[in-house]
Amino acid sequence: MKTAIADRIEDKLYQNRYLVDAGRPHITVRPHRSPSLNLLALTRVCPAKCYELNETGQVEVTADGCMECGTCRVLCEANGDVEWSYPRGGFGILFKFG
Amino acid sequence: MTKEKFDAIVVGAGMSGNAAAYAMASRGLKVLQLERGEYPGSKNVQGAIMYANMLEAIIPDFRNDAPLERHLVEQRFWIMDDTSHTGMHYRSDDFNEVTPNRYTIIRAQFDKWLSRKVCEAGGTVLCETTATGLEWDSAGKAIGVRTDRAGDVVLADVVVLAEGVNGLLGTRAGLREVPKSKNVALAVKELHFLPEEVIASRFGLTGDEGCVIEAGGTISRGMAGLGFLYTNKESISLGIGCLISNFAETMERPYALLDAFKRHPSIQPLIAGSEVKEYAAHLIPEGGFNAIPRLCGNGWVVVGDAAQLNNAVHREGSNLAMASGRMAGEAISIIKSRGGVMDKASLSLYKTILDKSFVVEDLSKQKDMPSLLHTNSPNFFTTYPQLISHAAQNFVRVDGTPKIEREIATTAAFLRARSRWGLVSDAVRLASAWR
Numbered sequence: 001m002k003t004a005i006a007d008r009i010e011d012k013l014y015q016n017r018y019l020v021d022a023g024r025p026h027i028t029v030r031p032h033r034s035p036s037l038n039l040l041a042l043t044r045v046c047p048a049k050c051y052e053l054n055e056t057g058q059v060e061v062t063a064d065g066c067m068e069c070g071t072c073r074v075l076c077e078a079n080g081d082v083e084w085s086y087p088r089g090g091f092g093i094l095f096k097f098g
Numbered sequence: 099m100t101k102e103k104f105d106a107i108v109v110g111a112g113m114s115g116n117a118a119a120y121a122m123a124s125r126g127l128k129v130l131q132l133e134r135g136e137y138p139g140s141k142n143v144q145g146a147i148m149y150a151n152m153l154e155a156i157i158p159d160f161r162n163d164a165p166l167e168r169h170l171v172e173q174r175f176w177i178m179d180d181t182s183h184t185g186m187h188y189r190s191d192d193f194n195e196v197t198p199n200r201y202t203i204i205r206a207q208f209d210k211w212l213s214r215k216v217c218e219a220g221g222t223v224l225c226e227t228t229a230t231g232l233e234w235d236s237a238g239k240a241i242g243v244r245t246d247r248a249g250d251v252v253l254a255d256v257v258v259l260a261e262g263v264n265g266l267l268g269t270r271a272g273l274r275e276v277p278k279s280k281n282v283a284l285a286v287k288e289l290h291f292l293p294e295e296v297i298a299s300r301f302g303l304t305g306d307e308g309c310v311i312e313a314g315g316t317i318s319r320g321m322a323g324l325g326f327l328y329t330n331k332e333s334i335s336l337g338i339g340c341l342i343s344n345f346a347e348t349m350e351r352p353y354a355l356l357d358a359f360k361r362h363p364s365i366q367p368l369i370a371g372s373e374v375k376e377y378a379a380h381l382i383p384e385g386g387f388n389a390i391p392r393l394c395g396n397g398w399v400v401v402g403d404a405a406q407l408n409n410a411v412h413r414e415g416s417n418l419a420m421a422s423g424r425m426a427g428e429a430i431s432i433i434k435s436r437g438g439v440m441d442k443a444s445l446s447l448y449k450t451i452l453d454k455s456f457v458v459e460d461l462s463k464q465k466d467m468p469s470l471l472h473t474n475s476p477n478f479f480t481t482y483p484q485l486i487s488h489a490a491q492n493f494v495r496v497d498g499t500p501k502i503e504r505e506i507a508t509t510a511a512f513l514r515a516r517s518r519w520g521l522v523s524d525a526v527r528l529a530s531a532w533r
Binding site: 007009012013015016019037038041044045048067068069070071074075077078084085086087088089092093094095096097098 | 134135136139140141142143144146204205206207209225226227228230245246247263264266276277278279282284286288289333342345346349350351352353357374375376377378379380381
């Protein structure tokens with residue numbers, strides 16, 4: 001394992017089935033000037049890579065590939081960085097195998 | 099939505115919810131089950147190993163038609179460093195019994211099947227419906243559930259919260275806390291498809307026999323974590339999980355960990371040529387006994403992962419979910435048959451049954467194990483695996499160095515890494531946490 005080549009996360013998520021609730025994201029990030037440590041961690045720890053840092057240094061979320069695991073909720077709901085709900089019934093990730 | 103009132107509403111159609119709904123519906127209670135996914139199982143993720151006894155207690159003849167993948171005849175425990183694994187394998191023909199003990203399953207299929215049983219028993223299952231909140235009366239008793247379907251609240255005598263590790267209803271209502279990052283692991287996995295005969299030949303399996311590997315070591319990069327490989331009929335579940343608190347500290351990417359694991363020289367040949375058809379992520383409660391929240395109150399009970407009922411040491415989650423769901427369902431049925439009110443006092447029957455069962459007994463036995471492994475994770479998951487690999491290699495490699503020198507080198511490596519006191523103290527703490 002001297003050379004660890006990683007797959008692209010986009011290719012992984014491409015295998016999955018989603019029904020995206022367009023215009024109704026189930027996760028929102030509170031507006032901020034600079035992100036907290038936990039919020040910053042999400043840019044690496046989110047397993048669907050939904051969180052990314054923009055050019056001006058804020059963390060943004062795009063929840064289309066979200067697998068609804070709740071990692072961001074555990075790290076960032078209590079401090080108010082992230083607001084988290086489940087998608088409406090029938091929307092979101094639809095595991096074929098689970 | 100319907101104005102009728104139910105005996106019980108079950109929120110969630112995973113293992114615990116299905117067990118609870120079945121237990122109540124089969125005893126004649128009027129049950130409504132809410133599931134936010136397109137079908138039961140579409141939001142559920144597990145490794146997955148299913149233990150037969152817990153399901154037998156609910157559906158005794160499940161083997162007739164349940165979608166089972168393989169019954170397990172071999173378990174491999176591996177300690178891995180970057181280039182090696184040191185293993186303990188247990189394989190026995192005793193596991194080829196008429197009623198095998200453990201099976202691999204695929205949750206989307208299994209949950210659909212179990213949900214069908216709930217419907218056959220008379221339960222009403224409503225999919226594509228997200229429960230958004232609990233409804234309370236003025237006396238503080240839960241009397242129903244609000245959903246995102248147009249219409250009113252659905253009313254019931256009791257609400258069974260089977261909403262999973264990441265459940266929102268109970269936490270929003272302040273019945274329990276959102277799990278702490280040190281008490282919950284994030285696991286990612288892929289499903290690798292291979293022809294049945296390829297899996298059989300790579301693992302030496304016949305017919306429905308199955309093999310599972312569980313592995314710890316440098317694959318988790320110093321975090322408290324575990325990798326797994328489970329054989330299904332025509333696929334292999336391959337995944338790795340670590341504590342969220344560790345992920346946040348190390349900023350490791352979960353999918354990079356998974357990719358490194360599957361490219362490990364000990365794993366790669368086992369999945370070579372496979373086609374990946376799904377990538378999933380899920381949380382696993384790891385807090386053990388000390389993280390179990392309040393289990394019941396006026397008009398509500400909480401079961402399964404939502405109640406943090408997971409045995410991290412023995413890696414049992416879904417069976418505790420099935421058991422707790424069934425016990426809650428039975429307790430509610432008993433209260434109902436007596437004509438009792440579903441209040442905190444009567445529903446404590448569920449807690450009494452659960453406390454007396456293996457579920458809580460096992461969790462309480464190893465209540466100190468989670469914190470031991472978490473606080474010492476670099477030693478247990480990096481240092482020891484490397485030492486063990488060196489020791490094994492020193493033992494088997496022959497290159498003319500006198501044997502005594504090799505043994506001295508092995509001992510010295512252990513002492514250098516952990517000191518005499520560190521070794522003894524790790525061993526004592528591990529042993530006492532186990533007891």
